[in-house]
Amino acid sequence: MFLRLTDQPSLGRVLVRTLIAVAYLVIFAPVAMIVVTSFFAQEIISFPPPALSLQWYANAWDKPEFLRGLTTSLEIALLAAAIGVPIGTAAALAIVRGEFPGRGALSSFLLAPLAVPGVVAGSGLYMLYVMAEDFFDRDIKATTEGLVAAHTLLAIPWTVRLVVASLQGLDRRAEEAAANLGANPFTVFRRITLPMMRPGIVAAAMFSFIQSFENLDLSMLLVGPGRITLPVAMLNYLEFRIDPTLAAVATVQITLVGILMVVTDRFVKLSRVV
Amino acid sequence: MSSLAIEKLSKRFGASVAVDELDLSVREGELVALLGPSGCGKTTTLRMVAGFLPPSSGRVLFDKEDVTRLPAYKRATGMVFQSYALFPHMSAADNVGFGLEMRGLGATERRKQVEEALRLVRLSHLAERLPRQLSGGQQQRVALARALVVNPRIFLLDEPLSNLDAKLRAEVRLEIRSLQQRLGLTTLMVTHDREEALTMADRLVVMESGRVRQIGTPRELYDAPKDAFVADFVGRCNILAGRRESEIQFRTDSGLLLPVDSAVEECKDATAFALRPERITLQAGGADGIQGRLKAVTYMGAQTEYVVAVGAEALVVVQSTPQVDEPLAALKPDDMVSLHWDRKAPRLVPQALPRV
Numbered sequence: 358m359f360l361r362l363t364d365q366p367s368l369g370r371v372l373v374r375t376l377i378a379v380a381y382l383v384i385f386a387p388v389a390m391i392v393v394t395s396f397f398a399q400e401i402i403s404f405p406p407p408a409l410s411l412q413w414y415a416n417a418w419d420k421p422e423f424l425r426g427l428t429t430s431l432e433i434a435l436l437a438a439a440i441g442v443p444i445g446t447a448a449a450l451a452i453v454r455g456e457f458p459g460r461g462a463l464s465s466f467l468l469a470p471l472a473v474p475g476v477v478a479g480s481g482l483y484m485l486y487v488m489a490e491d492f493f494d495r496d497i498k499a500t501t502e503g504l505v506a507a508h509t510l511l512a513i514p515w516t517v518r519l520v521v522a523s524l525q526g527l528d529r530r531a532e533e534a535a536a537n538l539g540a541n542p543f544t545v546f547r548r549i550t551l552p553m554m555r556p557g558i559v560a561a562a563m564f565s566f567i568q569s570f571e572n573l574d575l576s577m578l579l580v581g582p583g584r585i586t587l588p589v590a591m592l593n594y595l596e597f598r599i600d601p602t603l604a605a606v607a608t609v610q611i612t613l614v615g616i617l618m619v620v621t622d623r624f625v626k627l628s629r630v631v
Numbered sequence: 632m633s634s635l636a637i638e639k640l641s642k643r644f645g646a647s648v649a650v651d652e653l654d655l656s657v658r659e660g661e662l663v664a665l666l667g668p669s670g671c672g673k674t675t676t677l678r679m680v681a682g683f684l685p686p687s688s689g690r691v692l693f694d695k696e697d698v699t700r701l702p703a704y705k706r707a708t709g710m711v712f713q714s715y716a717l718f719p720h721m722s723a724a725d726n727v728g729f730g731l732e733m734r735g736l737g738a739t740e741r742r743k744q745v746e747e748a749l750r751l752v753r754l755s756h757l758a759e760r761l762p763r764q765l766s767g768g769q770q771q772r773v774a775l776a777r778a779l780v781v782n783p784r785i786f787l788l789d790e791p792l793s794n795l796d797a798k799l800r801a802e803v804r805l806e807i808r809s810l811q812q813r814l815g816l817t818t819l820m821v822t823h824d825r826e827e828a829l830t831m832a833d834r835l836v837v838m839e840s841g842r843v844r845q846i847g848t849p850r851e852l853y854d855a856p857k858d859a860f861v862a863d864f865v866g867r868c869n870i871l872a873g874r875r876e877s878e879i880q881f882r883t884d885s886g887l888l889l890p891v892d893s894a895v896e897e898c899k900d901a902t903a904f905a906l907r908p909e910r911i912t913l914q915a916g917g918a919d920g921i922q923g924r925l926k927a928v929t930y931m932g933a934q935t936e937y938v939v940a941v942g943a944e945a946l947v948v949v950q951s952t953p954q955v956d957e958p959l960a961a962l963k964p965d966d967m968v969s970l971h972w973d974r975k976a977p978r979l980v981p982q983a984l985p986r987v
Contacts (some may be wrong), residue, residue: 394793528714533683536703537710538730538781543702548729552720 364541388415388611395604413605423606425583426590427499433586436505436567439513442562446554448513449520450535464517464543471514474572482507483574499581507579511572512565523557567614632817633693633784635680640674640689642841649675652689657785660815662808664832666864671823674789674840680819681787682706693784704733710782713790715774717762723773724749724758730754730781736825748780749773751810768799775807778908779814786811788820792827804831825865829853836862853907859982862905869911869946871904875979885943888920892974901979908949910976913937914956917969925966939968946970 398408417423453465486497535549537540568585580589635657642650650672657663662881663674678684680691682703691701698706717726728745749755752772763768792800811818812843822828828835828850837844843863856862859870879890881904923939937948953959
């Protein structure tokens with residue numbers, strides 16, 4: 358059989374494509390495994406599965422800790438994003454637009470939580486909360502407020518990072534054009550700057566939500582009876598049993614995050630912002 | 632429309648001086664172009680007139696009114712930006728209507744004026760498009776309409792054509808110029824493109840290092856530049872260093888004697904001979920005139936460019952491309968040629984005008 362030389366992919370191209378395929382496989386294989394096993398009928402995971410079923414989803418639904426964990430996580434993630442995004446946006450504006458000494462330091466300070474391991478930050482917050490409880494004479498650990506405050510610390514650095522990037526890419530001539538047309542500084546901000554920052558802010562809100570929603574390490578020490586987030590509830594379950602129930606819960610979690618990303622992408626092209 | 636006056640305007644950034652005591656006036660309905668290399672202070676000047684940049688000293692006046700301390704949004708200038716600076720989240724019509732809205736016009740009146748402005752730039756059919764759905768030329772016209780619809784006191788153009796391709800540039804140039812004349816817009820334009828400046832401006836201001844080198848009509852600057860910098864900046868020019876030898880001769884530093892006219896304004900400190908390439912006539916062979924050897928021939932369509940070595944100097948000559956049967960058409964490098972020019976054509980100028 359004849360093959361023209363040009364039809365033969367070069368060794369380099371084959372290698373690059375193989376590497377890309379392997380990279381995707383490594384990223385998606387665990388996720389795919391979880392989704393697939395959630396439908397296996399059997400408790401001990403084995404291939405091929407004897408049968409498929411939805412029993413683990415029913416099982417998860419029957420366990421109150423998961424449903425309560427889900428609502429707790431949703432509530433905290435929404436509140437943390439709602440508080441953290443405005444704070445982070447204001448900080449990003451100050452960092453990019455402000456003219457004061459220490460802007461660089463402020464930026465590093467606000468991004469620092471990204472560099473601190475969650476368990477370390479969680480332990481620190483735990484100790485801080487214990488002292489604060491003493492001082493204020495009220496509960497802070499294991500309360501919604503305590504968890505929201507902790508998760509706000511996740512939202513702020515993400516927001517600062519994304520909004521700073523979108524502000525730096527913003528064409529300031531458009532603001533000048535608006536001023537030139539008679540818009541005072543406040544109007545320029547409201548009608549031109551803010552709408553142009555929108556993609557960054559929307560992306561920041563989404564990432565803040567996801568960061569909070571799937572956070573385990575920071576939350577572990579801060580949860581308490583009645584205030585257990587979904588990831589912590591899953592870890593607790595894992596300590597006693599291992600069966601595809603967890604895979605079912607994880608699949609629900611993955612689906613929710615996936616839907617959120619798809620919906621966000623409809624409004625803001627994420628690939629352009631992040 | 633107002634007239635514009637700039638008085639002793641300066642802008643310093645730390646130790647460096649971007650604009651140095653600039654004086655300039657633009658009459659009502661006149662288009663004045665600031666021309667100069669990048670960093671000459673032309674854009675800084677425009678931004679001070681628009682109010683985006685506070686001057687270090689000096690005044691900006693619209694008619695007789697001092698606007699130096701007025702913020703940009705109260706100046707009522709209309710500016711077209713180099714990058715167009717359209718509002719990316721608003722349709723073409725909303726972009727154009729923005730200034731009217733800021734002036735408190737009602738929606739009905741606004742719509743009417745927006746339609747009219749878009750018709751003026753022939754974009755009525757694209758009114759609902761977002762900027763990113765428009766081509767560069769169309770965005771440019773939206774920016775024009777947006778600046779014009781508010782009846783600005785002063786019209787400001789910042790390198791308005793530099794983002795367009797060559798063919799479109801010639802078209803938009805004419806379009807802007809005819810709009811400007813028809814509407815009688817007092818216009819200050821910034822450009823580094825001499826062709827743009829020569830073809831559009833009533834008067835040109837050649838700037839360098841924050842200072843004015845020369846102000847005049849395009850013709851004055853082209854034909855009678857005051858120094859070698861201006862001569863070179865407003866068009867191609869053969870500039871040879873040397874000094875006047877006699878009433879009718881100029882001696883270059885390399886020892887060449889060139890014919891000039893005694894009527895050429897006596898300029899005591901003239902150190903350069905400036906002659907436009909198209910003012911030289913080229914002949915094949917020939918015994919009279921300046922003898923030279925052809926170094927290169929470049930065919931450019933309507934015109935042909937010749938580089939001729941004369942002694943140690945090289946002169947550029949531009950002629951209308953000869954017909955194929957003319958002797959000039961057969962010229963090739965290393966052929967002997969002779970050069971002629973009207974004695975009144977060369978200018979004797981200083982290399983650079985001393986600071987006044």
